[in-house]
Amino acid sequence: MxxxxxxxxxxxxxxETLLHDVxxxxxxxxxxxxxxxIEAEEIVAETFSRAADNIEALAASGRQDLYLLTTARNICRxxxxxxxxxxxxxxxxxxxxxxxxxTPADRxxxxxxxxxxxxxxxxxxxxxxxxxxxxxxxELKFEEIAxxxxxxxxxxxxxxxxxxxxxxxxxxxxxxxx
Amino acid sequence: MSPAxxxxxxxxxxxxxxxxxxxxxxxxxxxxxxxxxxxADWDRRAVPGRVIRLRSWSWAAAAAACLMVLLWPSxxxxxxxxxxxxxxxxxxxxxAAYGVLSWEDTVDYSIAMIDVSMNxxxxxxxxxxxxxxxAYFDDAWDLPISDNAGETGVRMPxxxxxxxTV
Numbered sequence: 001m002x003x004x005x006x007x008x009x010x011x012x013x014x015x016e017t018l019l020h021d022v023x024x025x026x027x028x029x030x031x032x033x034x035x036x037x038i039e040a041e042e043i044v045a046e047t048f049s050r051a052a053d054n055i056e057a058l059a060a061s062g063r064q065d066l067y068l069l070t071t072a073r074n075i076c077r078x079x080x081x082x083x084x085x086x087x088x089x090x091x092x093x094x095x096x097x098x099x100x101x102x103t104p105a106d107r108x109x110x111x112x113x114x115x116x117x118x119x120x121x122x123x124x125x126x127x128x129x130x131x132x133x134x135x136x137x138x139e140l141k142f143e144e145i146a147x148x149x150x151x152x153x154x155x156x157x158x159x160x161x162x163x164x165x166x167x168x169x170x171x172x173x174x175x176x177x178x
Numbered sequence: 179m180s181p182a183x184x185x186x187x188x189x190x191x192x193x194x195x196x197x198x199x200x201x202x203x204x205x206x207x208x209x210x211x212x213x214x215x216x217x218a219d220w221d222r223r224a225v226p227g228r229v230i231r232l233r234s235w236s237w238a239a240a241a242a243a244c245l246m247v248l249l250w251p252s253x254x255x256x257x258x259x260x261x262x263x264x265x266x267x268x269x270x271x272x273x274a275a276y277g278v279l280s281w282e283d284t285v286d287y288s289i290a291m292i293d294v295s296m297n298x299x300x301x302x303x304x305x306x307x308x309x310x311x312x313a314y315f316d317d318a319w320d321l322p323i324s325d326n327a328g329e330t331g332v333r334m335p336x337x338x339x340x341x342x343t344v
Contacts, residue, residue: 007223015220019213024205027212032203041212048216052223117202136203168195 011055014064019048022065026072028137033130034076035122043079047072069138070148113171120170128163131156243271 007015026047031040050071051058061067121129134145142160146153 005223007220012220012224019208019216023208023213023216027208028203028205041209044208045212045215045219049219052220114198114202117199121199121203132199133203136200137205139205164196164199167199171195 005053005055007052007055011052011059014059015048015052015055018051018058018064018068022068023048025065025138026068029069029133030072030076032118032121032137033126033133034080043072043075046075050075063144065138066140066144066148069134069140073148117167117171120167123170124163124166128159128166131159132163132167135160243274 023044027040027044030043034040034043047068051068058064058067121132124132130149131145134140134148135142140148142156143153146156149156
C-alpha cells in the first residue's frame with residue numbers, strides 16, 4: 001500500500017467506526033458473494049485504503065456502509081474482468097431437483113449442515129448469490145440492494161426468491177443423496 | 179411479493195430455513211491480522227501534529243538565519259570571535275532566529291545557547307586581553323561588554339591612557 005492521503009484525527013475516528021461496524025459485513029459479503037477464488041481480506045483492506053484516499057467523499061456520504069460496499073464490489077468486479085472474465089455472468093444453477101418432500105429446515109441443524117448450506121450458497125448463480133449475501137451478510141434492505149446493484153427492486157426480490165428456492169432444492173437433494 | 183415480505187423472518191412458509199441461512203451467513207468479526215494491516219495503512223497517513231510541523235519548519239528557518247549571519251558579506255571579523263562586529267541586519271536576523279526558536283517552545287534551550295555564547299565571549303576577551311594587551315583592546319574599545327567587567331571577569335582599562343603599550 002502506498003502512503004496515500006493524509007488523515008486527521010476526525011477522519012481517523014470515522015474510519016475506525018466504520019471498520020468496527022461495517023468491516024465484518026463487508027468481509028462476509030465479499031467472501032460469500034465472490035467466492036473462494038478471491039482474496040476477500042485483500043479486498044477489504046484495499047476497500048478501506050481507498051476509503052481513506054477518498055475520505056472527504058466518504059464522510060459526506062449519507063450511507064457510508066453503502067459507499068464501502070460499492071467500493072468493494074467495484075474492486076471485485078475489476079479483478080474479475082481482468083483475470084476471470086465471465087465469472088460474474090449468470091450461470092446455470094448447480095442445484096439438483098428436490099426428490100422428496102422433506103423440509104430442508106429439518107436438516108440444517110448440525111455444523112455439517114451449515115457447511116453444506118454455505119456450499120449451496122456458493123453454488124448459486126452469481127447474481128442470486130450476491131443478492132442473498134447483500135441481504136443476509138451485509139444486512140441491507142432490498143431497496144438498498146437494488147440501488148447498489150443498479151437493478152429494479154422487483155429484480156432484486158425475484159433473485160432472492162429464486163435463490164431461496166434453489167437453496168432449498170440443494171439442501172433437500174443433498175440430504176437424499178447423502 | 180413485496181420487500182416487506184422478505185424483511186420479515188417468516189416471509190416464507192419455511193421460516194426456519196431462512197433463519198438457518200441467516201445464521202450461516204452472519205458476519206463474523208474481522209481477523210486481528212486484517213484490522214492491524216488496515217490500521218497500519220492509516221497510521222502511515224497520519225497528519226503530523228502542529229507542534230512537530232512548527233518545530234521542523236522553525237529549526238530549518240533558524241538554521242538558515244544563523245547561516246546567513248555567518249556568511250553575511252558586511253561582517254567584519256577580528257582576530258577573535260568576541261570582536262565580531264554585527265551590523266543592524268545581522269542583529270535583525272539573530273533576533274528573528276531567536277523569535278522562531280522561542281515560538282516553538284524551545285525558549286529555554288535557545289537561552290541556554292546564548293548563555294554559552296556569552297561565556298565564550300567572556301572567556302575569549304579575558305584570554306585575549308591578557309595575552310595580546312592594548313593592541314586588542316584598542317580595536318575593541320567601544321565594545322559595550324566593558325560595562326560588565328565586574329561580573330564577567332573581563333578586565334577593561336579605565337581609559338585609553340592607562341592601557342599598557344606593546
